[in-house]
Amino acid sequence: MSEESTKIKESEGTWQDGIAKTITFIVTKDCQLACKYCYLVGKNEQERMSWDIAKRAIDYIFDHESDFPEKSVIFDFIGGEPFLEIDLIDRICDYIKVELYKRQHHWFDSYRFSFSTNGINYHTDKVQAFIKKNASHLSIGITIDGTERKHNLNRIWKGEGPERGSYIDVVRNIPLWLEQFPGAGTKVTISSADIPYIKESVLHLYSLGIHEVNINVVFEDVWQDGDDALFEDQLMRLADAIIDGGYYESFACSFFNENIGKPLDPERENRNWCGAGKMLAIDSAGNFYPCTRFAAYSLRSKRPIIIGNVYDGIDKNKLRPFLTLDRLTQSPQKCIDCEVASGCAWCQGENYDAALSPTVYQRSTAICLMHKARVHANNYYWNRLFRKLELEGKREDFEKNKIDVKPEIC
Amino acid sequence: MLRYLIVLLDDTSTSFCHYTASNKEPNLISLDILRKAIRWAMTENLTIQFVYPSHELLDEWNETIETIDHVKIKPATAASTSDADVVVFEGLEAIDMPLSKRDVSIVIRTRMSDFLDKHDRLHKLLAQANRLNVVFTDVDSFADDDQKAYDEALASLSLVVKNEYVNNHPVQFNLLTDRIMLTEMNNCGAGDSTITLAPDGQFYVCPAFYYDADGYPVGNIEGRLDIPNKQLYRLQYAPICRRCDAYQCHRCIWLNRKTTLEVNTPSHEQCVVAHIERNASRRLLEAIRQEGEFMSGTEIEEIDYLDPFEIARP
CATH class of the missing domain: 3.30.750 (Transcription Regulator spoIIAA)
Incomplete structure (x- = not known):
């Protein structure tokens, strides 16, 4: 280690953190692995996204540009294991690029393709060809x-x-x-x-x-x-x-x-932790979700929260609870009074799944x-x-x- | 704090609110459940509102009901409405029926499109009644294109209401005068100040949760009332409503659940309808004041939005 260096390495954070819309394609519910802690309780080999559904989703999103005013976009691909569907992903990404250009969309040149992968297929020819083709707009986490x-x-x-x-x-x-x-x-x-x-x-x-x-x-x-x-x-x-x-x-x-580990001010620091509702997830049936955690395959005990679909569009009423959620309204008194509250995270999907009634307004304190x-x-x-x-x-x-x-x- | 118990006397008890009491056959509440409900209301200091079907009740039921102070909500089609505190009419066509007494509260359930077409039919009733509630059965399908027509309908009715006030008949009309009289939110109260007991002996947040396929019970008269996440029915836990000053809004818990999937979050449509009423009330207040001093100290501010969601996002 350098004697002179005193700059401490900190987390890089996410690309365009806070100003980018995250749009998630659940391209498959299949995975090569069966991780014991995986929250996806309904993984299967049947539910794979078709090109028709993917195209309809992209067309809907681009046709409604004013409903997506964020400066940038992250197209996120998850599964299961997303690279199992590399052919579909490649086609989706090519279509997105062409459409952004043709429509002179405000996301042209302000987009990123993002992947969380188990890394098993990372070296394969198809995945490597995709990486080379999209290198300047990619983030991949193994x-x-x-x-x-x-x-x-x-x-x-x-x-x-x-x-x-x-x-x-x-x-x-x-x-x-x-x-x-x-x-x-x-x-x-x-x-x-x-x-x-x-x-x-x-x-x-x-x-x-x-x-x-x-x-x-x-x-x-x-x-x-x-x-x-x-x-x-x-x-x-x-x-x-x-x-x-x-x-x-x-x-x-x-x-x-x-x-x-600091107390949080009830007025100035009342933001929701989770971004559910500000994101959009699409599954193989063409249903829209406020986040992938609200899809059926992620939920143990509750019905999925579907906020629309590629045919009828987004039901904005179903987004209202997510977009008006704040920390205090969903937190029990012990969290509001907590002297080490800052940094204590929650997942809106897990809150919903664990809640006593069908609500996203009950914070889990597990x-x-x-x-x-x-x-x-x-x-x-x-x-x-x-x-x-x-x-x-x-x-x-x-x-x-x-x-x-x-x-x-x- | 719980203050009211609504008892549905039969599966065909009239709806007096936004929901439709549908697909049910006559099924009278048992005497045993009725007696337990009355006893429970007495022990909890609750005011009972009995909701009647069209058909007559047996004497033993009527006698049991009279053992407690209560409010009677009856359909206009009931054999007798002379003892009713609230009479419910289905549609604007039905209100030609003669009213048996002037101090009864009138509820009219109507589709918005019928109201926009036929609101003139309310003129006579506004002159007769002391209390008139119009409840829309299709608020969730109110379109932004309907705003102008609804605004105009309320403006037309405001002229009638203003004349009633000038002529010393201060009729209460929920769409136009409640907002003038109220100084804070006065909404549905389901799950907070009001709970419903159905003929099956189970508690529901409101009657709609009994009739709706997606509804669910919250305890039963044999056991106890158990409302999960009870706090969410209170105003402080409703991020949009707690900042709102459309005090007359029903803030219908069932419509909230149906349209946004959360009991504490209203739909865009419910908010817009309530704000058109709020703004019409503001103009009515100004119009009455042009005729003389009225409600000094009460002001309704001019605002530039119809949906408080716009100001509620954190």
Whole structure:
């Protein structure tokens, strides 16, 4: 690590964060893997998007340009595993580009194609040809959960027979991915069984050359008694490792953020966390959703919330609850009064799925203790790091150079 | 806080609001459930509103009903409406029926298109009645193209109402005078101040939740009332409505649920209709004041929107 460098690496955030419309094509509900923590309870091999549905969706969106005033757009492709449908995706992206040009649409040259992939098909000829064709408008995230042991704990191949982890099928594509997307980050999801492996996993990902690791605990109510203490312990160990190893200079881990763990002002800081309703998702039947989490395959116990379809368009009345949601209205009193509220996230879809009645206005608090554990470790991290910088005479320099990162909004 | 219990005496009890009491055969509430409802209302300090069907009730039911102070809501087609507190007419055609007494509240359920075509039929009634409520059965299909026609219909009726006030008959007409009289939101109250008991012995947020296929019970008279996410029926938990000053708006919980999938969020159509009424009330207030002093201290501000969603987005 450089002796002079005191600029701490922080999360890059999302392209055009806050000013881009995210439009998600659920191109397939199939995946090669059967990850144990996957929230998609209704995955299947039958529901694949047809070209007709995709084209109708694009035509509807472009025909109603004034309903989509955002400056930029992110066309997001998810599954299942999106690259299973690379032929369809390639056709969709070509059509989008041609139509943006033909219509002189305000998104022309202000669009991006985004993918979250399991990475298994990343090296294939078709995927590579697509990447080369669209390189300047692409962001691709490969999900790798950490060490082989940690990754294979959850991310296993689907099918009968003994469990088979997918680590070696993914890690072989990481060098190619990082060569093509040097600043790319990975997403790591933490469930109860993963807690003991957090520190080793983050350090392993750093060792693979991944400079940005975005980690979240799952929002579902999966947590066991004592998980918060174990979680805090793992994060403290990770904090020590990042500081002692000097990783903070060029690597980022989203667990540690200066802005979390503060009380929130009820008036000035009353925004909804989640972007559901500001996004648009389309499934293979041509139905529109406020986010993919409201599609049937994502929901355990509630009916899907369908806000329209490619034939009839968007029913704007069904968007009103999402667009007027605020933090206080959906939060229980303990969250409103919470002294470490900032950075405590929620997923509107999980809130809906877990609610006592069919509403998006009941905030799930399943991660409460995990957030508090994170705040403890986060406080420790920054106190230790700042003290180290002060002792090294680099604190002032750090404050001058630091990036003011807002909490990540879904 | 719960204050009212609506008891549907029969599956064919009249609708007195936006919903349609459809696809039901006569099915009288059992005496046992009726007695338990009355007992529960007494213990909870609730005012009961009994909603009647067209057909007559048996003596034992009538006698039981009279054991508690209450309000009677009856269809105009009932055998007798002389003891009704509220009489409900279906459509503007039906109101030619003679009214048995002047102090009864009149409810007229009508489609918006009929109202726009035939609102002149209300003139005579406005001169006779003390309280007139017009309820639209198709608010959810109100189109932006209907705004001008609705505004004009209310302007026409305002002239009649103004003359009634000038002639010392201060008729209450929900579409035009409620907003003038109110100083805060006075809406439907379903799930908050009002709960409904159906003939099946189950509680519903309002009668519409009993009749609608997507409705759901919230407890039963044998057990207890259990409204999940009860807070969402209160005004403070309605992001659009809590900033709104269309105080007369029904803020229909059932229409909210039906159109936006959330009980606390009104549709664009419901908001626009309520704001056209609000603005017509404002003009009526000014017109009455041109004839003399009236409601000094009451002002309705001029606003530049018809849908408060525009100002409610965080």
